[in-house]
Amino acid sequence: VVTAEPLVAAYGEPARAALAAAGWSATLMPVPDGESSKTLAQAGQLYGACLAAELDRGSTLFAVGGGVIGDLTGFVAGTYMRGIDLVQVPTTLLSQVDASVGGKTAVDLPQGKNLVGVFHQPRKVVIDTATLGTLPLRDLRAGMAEIVKHAAIADAEMFAALEAHPLEEWLGAPEALQRLVARNCQIKAEVVVADPREKGVRAWLNYGHTVGHAMEAAAGHWDLRHGEAVAYGMVAEALLAVSLGLAAPEVAQRQAELLAALGLAQGPLQVDLDRARQALWHDKKIERGTLKLPLVPALGQCVVRQDVPVSELVTALEQACGCGDV
Ligand SMILES: NC(=O)c1ccc[n+]([C@@H]2O[C@H](COP(=O)([O-])OP(=O)(O)OC[C@H]3O[C@@H](n4cnc5c(N)ncnc54)[C@H](O)[C@@H]3O)[C@@H](O)[C@H]2O)c1
Numbered sequence: 617v618v619t620a621e622p623l624v625a626a627y628g629e630p631a632r633a634a635l636a637a638a639g640w641s642a643t644l645m646p647v648p649d650g651e652s653s654k655t656l657a658q659a660g661q662l663y664g665a666c667l668a669a670e671l672d673r674g675s676t677l678f679a680v681g682g683g684v685i686g687d688l689t690g691f692v693a694g695t696y697m698r699g700i701d702l703v704q705v706p707t708t709l710l711s712q713v714d715a716s717v718g719g720k721t722a723v724d725l726p727q728g729k730n731l732v733g734v735f736h737q738p739r740k741v742v743i744d745t746a747t748l749g750t751l752p753l754r755d756l757r758a759g760m761a762e763i764v765k766h767a768a769i770a771d772a773e774m775f776a777a778l779e780a781h782p783l784e785e786w787l788g789a790p791e792a793l794q795r796l797v798a799r800n801c802q803i804k805a806e807v808v809v810a811d812p813r814e815k816g817v818r819a820w821l822n823y824g825h826t827v828g829h830a831m832e833a834a835a836g837h838w839d840l841r842h843g844e845a846v847a848y849g850m851v852a853e854a855l856l857a858v859s860l861g862l863a864a865p866e867v868a869q870r871q872a873e874l875l876a877a878l879g880l881a882q883g884p885l886q887v888d889l890d891r892a893r894q895a896l897w898h899d900k901k902i903e904r905g906t907l908k909l910p911l912v913p914a915l916g917q918c919v920v921r922q923d924v925p926v927s928e929l930v931t932a933l934e935q936a937c938g939c940g941d942v
């Protein structure tokens with residue numbers, strides 16, 4: 617059972633004890649908290665712990681924690697002895713609705729995030745939304761960004777439900793929250809099943825992420841959660857869709873209002889704009905000044921545009937960073 621050190625008492629040890637009670641020989645493997653643990657060095661430590669615990673090709677790694685633990689544990693499970701079984705037990709909203717489903721695993725390099733990884737599908741994803749009761753509001757909001765993304769690209773009805781019910785209402789209604797999380801897993805799973813290795817429709821899931829990743833790269837020491845960056849990214853990409861004549865202004869407007877109601881993409885963002893522009897220009901997907909970008913023409917729909925001028929995306933990024941109002 618791999619978990620983050622602060623989660624040992626509340627979730628890691630109870631998970632280990634439950635497995636032991638069910639007859640498994642289970643060992644707890646705590647790792648230091650935070651994105652800085654998504655490294656090859658930390659993976660190396662875990663391989664050592666796996667050997668010390670005498671794990672073999674019939675063993676299973678359980679990832680109990682947020683997306684960092686899921687990505688790191690998934691990477692180790694996908695490579696230790698050429699791959700052993702993995703069970704994801706996500707405990708943040710972001711990992712419950714996004715990171716735990718789909719089989720992408722990774723560690724970071726000093727040069728950038730998620731640069732080394734494998735596709736390794738979990739045998740099972742076990743989600744207990746009661747764990748969200750201890751999650752700080754800021755992480756809940758960041759997780760909501762990926763929910764808004766799923767609604768924007770694939771489910772207009774869910775988008776309307778999010779507009780109608782504020783975050784506190786979802787948190788206070790356990791069954792509605794479970795259905796919301798399950799619906800998000802279903803959307804992600806459907807897209808991934810159609811395109812497991814990101815050759816086509818899986819690109820939809822990158823909505824808001826081209827600009828979002830550029831903002832993360834430019835945030836430097838200013839701490840910016842992934843979901844927070846994606847929220848700004850969606851604002852920018854919605855503005856772009858309007859300026860390209862692909863979407864009505866109302867689409868960008870409704871999305872900006874929903875994000876603001878969730879405490880996301882509000883107010884000027886402190887990023888180094890030059891670095892953000894540079895990060896966009898260095899995006900892997902750029903060819904001859906244009907790039908491939910998933911855009912939302914109407915809420916609940918997504919199209920991949922092949923020829924988006926990077927210069928226009930830069931303008932949209934500046935607008936989204938500047939004020940967040942549309
Ligand atoms: N593989 C994928 O498809 C995919 C998709 C999206 C994001 N990611 C990755 O996920 C990571 C971000 O994940 P995250 O947002 O879950 O961050 P995280 O894993 O760092 O968790 C955020 C914080 O919440 C704490 N925490 C976790 N569960 C808790 C709980 N129930 N109560 C209280 N505290 C809790 C963690 O210890 C941590 O301090 C990034 O590395 C990102 O690259 C992967």
Ligand SMILES: [Zn+2]
Nearest residue numbers: 762825842846
């Ligand atoms: Zn994301």
